[in-house]
Every structure is written in structure tokens, then in C-alpha cells.
Amino acid sequence: xxxxxxVDEHRATLGATDVLAHTAAQRTELAQLGLRVxxxxxxxxxxxxxxERGRASLFLIRPVRPPADEELAAALAELRQVSAxxxxxxxxxxxxxxxxxxxxxxxxxxxxxxRQAAGPLFAPPAEPPTVDQxxxxxxxxxxxxxxxxxxxxxxxxxxxxxxxxxxHALGSRQAARRELGALLFALRRLAFGHxxxxxxxxxxxxxxxxLEAAVLGPLRDVLGDRPIVVVPTGSLRSVPWALLPSCxxx
Numbered sequence: 001x002x003x004x005x006x007v008d009e010h011r012a013t014l015g016a017t018d019v020l021a022h023t024a025a026q027r028t029e030l031a032q033l034g035l036r037v038x039x040x041x042x043x044x045x046x047x048x049x050x051x052e053r054g055r056a057s058l059f060l061i062r063p064v065r066p067p068a069d070e071e072l073a074a075a076l077a078e079l080r081q082v083s084a085x086x087x088x089x090x091x092x093x094x095x096x097x098x099x100x101x102x103x104x105x106x107x108x109x110x111x112x113x114x115r116q117a118a119g120p121l122f123a124p125p126a127e128p129p130t131v132d133q134x135x136x137x138x139x140x141x142x143x144x145x146x147x148x149x150x151x152x153x154x155x156x157x158x159x160x161x162x163x164x165x166x167x168h169a170l171g172s173r174q175a176a177r178r179e180l181g182a183l184l185f186a187l188r189r190l191a192f193g194h195x196x197x198x199x200x201x202x203x204x205x206x207x208x209x210x211l212e213a214a215v216l217g218p219l220r221d222v223l224g225d226r227p228i229v230v231v232p233t234g235s236l237r238s239v240p241w242a243l244l245p246s247c248x249x250x
Contacts (some may be wrong), residue, residue, distance in 0.1 A: 001034075003030045004027060004030050004031065004034075004053065007023055007026055007027045007030065008027070010023065011023040011024075011027075028054060031050060031053045031054035031056075032054060034050040034053065034054075035047065035050040035051060035054055035147070037050075038050045039147075039156060039167075042167060043167070044158055044165035044166050044167040045131055045165050047147065047156070047158050047167055048131055048145060048158045048160070048165055049128065049130075051145055051147050051158065052128035052129070052145075053128055055128075055231075056128055069113065069116075071113060072110065072113040072114060075106060075109050075110050075113060076110060078106055079103065079106040079107065079110055082099055082102050082103045082106060083103055085099050086099035086100055086103055131160055131163065131165050132163060134160060135160060135162070135163040138160065138229065140226055140227065141226060141227040141228060141229050142159055142160070142161045142222060142223055142224075142226050142227070142228050142229070143158075143159060143160040143161075143228075143229045143231065144157055144158075144159055144216075144219065144223075144228055144229070144230050144231065145157065145158045145159075145160075145231040146170075146215070146230070146231065146232050146233040146236060147233055148173040148233040148234070148235055148236070153172055153173050153174050154169065154171075154172070154173060155169075155170040155171055155172065155173040155176050155214075155215070155233070156168065156169055156170060157170055157218075157219060159219060159222045159223075161222055161226070166222065168218050168219060168222075169218070170214070170215060170217075170218055170219075171214060171218075172214075173233075173235065175214055176211070176214040176215055176235075176236060177235050177236070179207065179210045179211040179214050180211055180235075180236060180238065180239055182207050182210075183204065183207035183208060183210075183211050183240070183243075184238065186200065186203040186204045186207050187204055187240070189203070190203075190204055204243075208240075208243050208244050208245060209245055211239065211244065212244040212245055212246060212247075215236065215239070215244075216244065216246060216247075220246070223246070225250075227250060228247070228250060
């Protein structure tokens, strides 16, 4: 949490989009470390918190706006220009001592001005909702947040029902991806009319049942017949949820 706070505070002072993207990558690495620690500890609340912090790494980047302080805005603009000129000179093996010295002086000036800046430039990022806050918005619905870890090929889910978070091990992430790929292939065949329609439709039904068993099978007791809110992991974003047998009409 301290690492994320430091990254967020540092990012609040930056204006260049490419640098903001770099800090987002650093933030993601920290969030993934926190997620692994939470999964190892077996705490559903901690896993939910860190999964949300990881997802927030890109969404927390605020639109780039110039600072309200005119002197700081001018210093930042000059710093970017001098930095670009210095990089070009170095790449073309031209003398860059004067530019590098000017860049150092501008960096120090920006740091000094930034410490005195106020307003939206340093607005803290929004915190992800807590389980209790989320439960108030869910009502009777059940949240399923899917988490796939590349390191150990494990697909995990956090469910929230009536304010109670639970952690579930679903099985292999790669196996779920294979079932999804087979289902999408069968759907394309059906959509484009390749082969007889009856066997193609039957293949779709078989694949939807297999995919459901891989993703939702261990969650049946928690889901019951309630509405569900699914937060998919990246590799399962294209699941046609409404086709899964237990989700039809839900």
C-alpha cells in the first residue's frame, strides 16, 4: 500500500502521457504482488481489494491537463522541449552538455514549483470500493470477480453475496481459455453456416456446458437463482455469458 501511495503521489506531478503509462506499469506490478500475497493468505477480502487495485491501475490515470500555476506550466513545457532536443542531440552524436545542464536546472525548478502547487494536480486517486460499500449497491445480486494468475495457471474467483466475500479455486486458467476458444469456434461455424445447422448447434451446447463447468461449476451453491454481476479476467472477457446454461434468462 505504501508503494502504491508513493507511485500515485509521484504520478500526480507528471504531465507526459508516456511517463504516466510507465508509472501505470509500475503500479500494476505492485498490485500483482499484493494480489499474490493475498491469495497465499487465503483472505477473500484482501484478494478482492488487491484485484480491484490492480484493475484500477489504468483507470486511475486522470486526463492530462496543464497545471493551474502558469509558471509551473511554462517550466514543464520548456523541460519537455529541452529533453527532446537533448535526446535528439545524443542520438545523433552531437554535443549536448549545454542542453543537459539546462534540463537539470529545469528539473530542479519544476520540483521547487511543484512542491508549492495546489489544486487538481495533486488530487488523490479514488479508492476502490470496500466489500461493504459494494454490497450496498449489489442488493440481491451476487458478484463474481474472476482472477487469473499467469505464474501458477490458477483461475480464482471472489464472490460477494449478502455482504459476505468468499474465495474459490476454479481450476486451470488455460483449461478455461481452451474451452472458450472451442466455444467461439463453434459459434462462428454456426453463424457462417459451415456444415449442417443441427450438429453445429449441438456442438455449441456441448461447449457452453463445458465452459460453464470450468468457470461457474464450483459456484453453483453461492449463485443460487440470484442475479449475477461478472467481472471477468482478461483472458475470459469474450465469454458469451448469457449462453451458459445456468445464465440463460438470468
